[in-house]
Amino acid sequence: xxxxxxxxxxxxxxANGQIFSQTSTSSGGIILHDPISNVGFSINAFFDLxxxxxxxxESFDFFAGSNxxxxxxxxxxxxxxxxxxxxxxxxxxxxxxxxxxIDNSCQYxxxxxxxxxxxxxxxKDRFSIGGLEATSSVFLRSDRFYRIEMSDCQAxxxxxxxxxxxxGSGGTSTLNCWLGDDPNGTLNTCANAGLGFPxxxxxxxxxxxxxxxxxxPTAGTTTATTTVNVIVDLFNSGSADVxxxxxxxxxxxxxxxxxxxxxxxxxxxxxxxVDIELPTGSYTLRAxxxxxxxxxxxxxxxxxxxxxxxxxxxxxxxxxxxxVDDLITLATxxxxxxxxxxxFQNALVFAFVPAESSFDRFITLKDQLINKPPFGYFAxxxxxxSGLNSTSSPAxxxxxxxxxxxxxxxxxxxxxxxxxxxxxxVWLYKRVIAIQL
Amino acid sequence: MITxxxxxxxxxxxxxxxxxxxxxxxxxxxxxxAISIATASTYLSAINTFLPMTTLxxxxxxxxxxxxxxxxxxxxxxxxxxxxxxx
Numbered sequence: 077x078x079x080x081x082x083x084x085x086x087x088x089x090x091a092n093g094q095i096f097s098q099t100s101t102s103s104g105g106i107i108l109h110d111p112i113s114n115v116g117f118s119i120n121a122f123f124d125l126x127x128x129x130x131x132x133x134e135s136f137d138f139f140a141g142s143n144x145x146x147x148x149x150x151x152x153x154x155x156x157x158x159x160x161x162x163x164x165x166x167x168x169x170x171x172x173x174x175x176x177x178i179d180n181s182c183q184y185x186x187x188x189x190x191x192x193x194x195x196x197x198x199x200k201d202r203f204s205i206g207g208l209e210a211t212s213s214v215f216l217r218s219d220r221f222y223r224i225e226m227s228d229c230q231a232x233x234x235x236x237x238x239x240x241x242x243x244g245s246g247g248t249s250t251l252n253c254w255l256g257d258d259p260n261g262t263l264n265t266c267a268n269a270g271l272g273f274p275x276x277x278x279x280x281x282x283x284x285x286x287x288x289x290x291x292x293p294t295a296g297t298t299t300a301t302t303t304v305n306v307i308v309d310l311f312n313s314g315s316a317d318v319x320x321x322x323x324x325x326x327x328x329x330x331x332x333x334x335x336x337x338x339x340x341x342x343x344x345x346x347x348x349x350v351d352i353e354l355p356t357g358s359y360t361l362r363a364x365x366x367x368x369x370x371x372x373x374x375x376x377x378x379x380x381x382x383x384x385x386x387x388x389x390x391x392x393x394x395x396x397x398x399x400v401d402d403l404i405t406l407a408t409x410x411x412x413x414x415x416x417x418x419x420f421q422n423a424l425v426f427a428f429v430p431a432e433s434s435f436d437r438f439i440t441l442k443d444q445l446i447n448k449p450p451f452g453y454f455a456x457x458x459x460x461x462s463g464l465n466s467t468s469s470p471a472x473x474x475x476x477x478x479x480x481x482x483x484x485x486x487x488x489x490x491x492x493x494x495x496x497x498x499x500x501x502v503w504l505y506k507r508v509i510a511i512q513l
Numbered sequence: 514m515i516t517x518x519x520x521x522x523x524x525x526x527x528x529x530x531x532x533x534x535x536x537x538x539x540x541x542x543x544x545x546x547a548i549s550i551a552t553a554s555t556y557l558s559a560i561n562t563f564l565p566m567t568t569l570x571x572x573x574x575x576x577x578x579x580x581x582x583x584x585x586x587x588x589x590x591x592x593x594x595x596x597x598x599x600x
Contacts, residue, residue: 428514434521444535445531451534463547463550463554467567470555470559470561471558496565504579
């Protein structure tokens, strides 16, 4: 059946004015699925079609994957079902399996938990999944298979020699299917993994190696430690082999040398998470992907500005011990046989670090007493006197000329202020030395 | 835990001592006091053109703060010395 199904795709297909040829090499083109070595790929698709109805496929959900194709993905994936007269097939032998090239466990790719839906609108006997290129986020990883998952579908499919035709009534409806030979069998089990069937790869995915986002540090932030955590998201189609980070001092406009500055990356969607040491200052981080062999840069250079301040407490203790809220988080160290120190730390924090509620009680009590006698008299008096200022609207205006004010009274005022502060300092000194505790 | 317990004990003692005070009514300041302060402020603003009233008020604030803190300290020490067995 798998071989027969394979024959469907040995037909050149013309779509959008392009002719796609086919190859059978492992570097691209048609990949035969080998259940022994798990080389190849499969397709993950949802079909919502009723059994026995006619029409055309309005829409379906599609995912796809590849394996052993280096770092390339798939751009076009085409189903070819040239036989339109497939309305009476009753075969129920449908096998859709998942294989992970790494650990052979079942999994499938999806755009999160929501399948990506493509509106087809083609005639019932031919359709293409050209929409795949419009959804670049559905990247097909080269290191794993993807599962065809069809839940609760009634198969009106091929009997092994006649290709299936997907048909619908123009609206979504349920197509039931199941795995294995038993029409009442269990859906989506991994027991039959290894019996997937191949599909045709038409084009290799060729866009856009480069940095997609600098997740951390975020623009304008201040990191309270000299160890800056840098997180960069990028896509690598295989063109690049390193992510290069540049750091520039925004004050001196000089580049700050960081070691290392090149970080090896694999293919596909990659997140690079590294720590770099920087002294206190204001910096610009630039990130770009490179190919160290050819010296070529790929993608745009993304940049972000951020500041670094040195928090000694954070460096030593891991939290800011002057901040009560932060102090509470001290007791988060893992306590295990490999980290006995963490156990002692957790114990000391539990024993001596007070909870925030302990202080909140006193604040509440203060609020209750502040307006009660005798404290209330002093509090109200202090609040009232705090309203005494010399910047409110004047009760009267003493007439004078501006030049007299600027030439005489302003310097006189400045001089008197100085004298007042000096007298206050002398008084404070004499008062302090006369204190008897 | 230990610190929590100590703080809780202190809280209990302070709450017990101040419980009669919390039963009293709130203190209210005569509105005339606020009016007099505002009026004084307007006169001070008028004089501020020639004399450094802002500096004078700042220095006065430092003086009051220092004396208040020192008085509070003396008061606390007096209360502590009244506790039996403490010299």
